[in-house]
Amino acid sequence: MESSVSPAAPEDESFEYISILSHILMTPLSGIVLWCDMLRGKKEVPELVERGLVAIDRSARAQVAILDNLVELGRLQARSTELHRSRVDLLACVRDVLARNVSAAVQHKVTLRFAPPAKEHVVDGDPVRLRTALHNVVANAVKVSPAGGHIDVVLDKSADGFSILVSDEGSGIAPEALPGLFEIRSLNDAEVARRRGALGLGLPIARWILQLHGGSLLLTAREPQGCCCTLRLPQA
Numbered sequence: 109m110e111s112s113v114s115p116a117a118p119e120d121e122s123f124e125y126i127s128i129l130s131h132i133l134m135t136p137l138s139g140i141v142l143w144c145d146m147l148r149g150k151k152e153v154p155e156l157v158e159r160g161l162v163a164i165d166r167s168a169r170a171q172v173a174i175l176d177n178l179v180e181l182g183r184l185q186a187r188s189t190e191l192h193r194s195r196v197d198l199l200a201c202v203r204d205v206l207a208r209n210v211s212a213a214v215q216h217k218v219t220l221r222f223a224p225p226a227k228e229h230v231v232d233g234d235p236v237r238l239r240t241a242l243h244n245v246v247a248n249a250v251k252v253s254p255a256g257g258h259i260d261v262v263l264d265k266s267a268d269g270f271s272i273l274v275s276d277e278g279s280g281i282a283p284e285a286l287p288g289l290f291e292i293r294s295l296n297d298a299e300v301a302r303r304r305g306a307l308g309l310g311l312p313i314a315r316w317i318l319q320l321h322g323g324s325l326l327l328t329a330r331e332p333q334g335c336c337c338t339l340r341l342p343q344a
Contacts, residue, residue, distance in 0.1 A: 132174060139164070143160040146160060165211055169211065180237070180313045181292070189320055192234050192236070193233055194233075195230050195232060195344055196235045197228065197229070198229040202242065204239060213259070217255040217256060218254075218257050220259050224263070225264070231321070231342065232344040233341065240313070240317060244314040246259070249278070252335075254278065257276065259275065269341050270343060274336070275336040278333065279333055280334055281329060292312045311327070322341075
């Protein structure tokens with residue numbers, strides 16, 4: 109079953125939402141500060157230094173992703189549709205996003221699998237925002253995948269454009285619940301966001317970015333478990 113609900117921005121702001129946002133931003137920042145403090149006095153221990161660098165890299169990338177989504181949320185609320193277009197090599201885009209998620213995948217004990225296609229896959233689009241959209245999808249797949257699971261990424265060409273399929277082995281989701289994953293929540297779901305440690309912006313913003321490019325983002329429940337997220341884009 110496929111969902112076709114467009115994202116809607118929150119209608120208002122609240123101190124509770126800001127509190128949750130502050131907590132989510134502080135979590136990766138705390139990891140960076142902690143490891144920096146430890147490494148200042150442990151330079152003679154190479155193994156610890158390596159662990160610290162990996163943790164700092166993971167935390168910094170997590171915070172960058174959060175801030176990217178907040179920037180996109182501001183654009184969505186302002187109904188800003190400006191794109192800085194250029195020719196985008198989707199193969200390079202996929203490789204870059206997977207590299208950004210390697211550390212998180214290792215932490216969750218998840219394997220990222222990607223078989224690069226032989227031919228060029230080029231679209232006309234905003235390279236930064238397309239990477240944000242794909243990163244949101246891959247990062248979400250990493251979060252929901254069980255330890256020992258696999259995430260398969262496939263870049264494919266069709267008659268009218270290109271598709272990037274991201275399949276996970278998570279617990280899955282009921283078909284009737286799929287539309288809700290593309291709604292940006294506000295006050296009523298503040299407690300849910302607090303428990304998840306996330307604002308739920310990733311998939312709604314990814315879909316919005318794809319729509320700005322004349323494409324689409326579809327989420328399909330797989331059998332017996334897991335989901336497949338398909339990013340579709342017209343070719344250049």
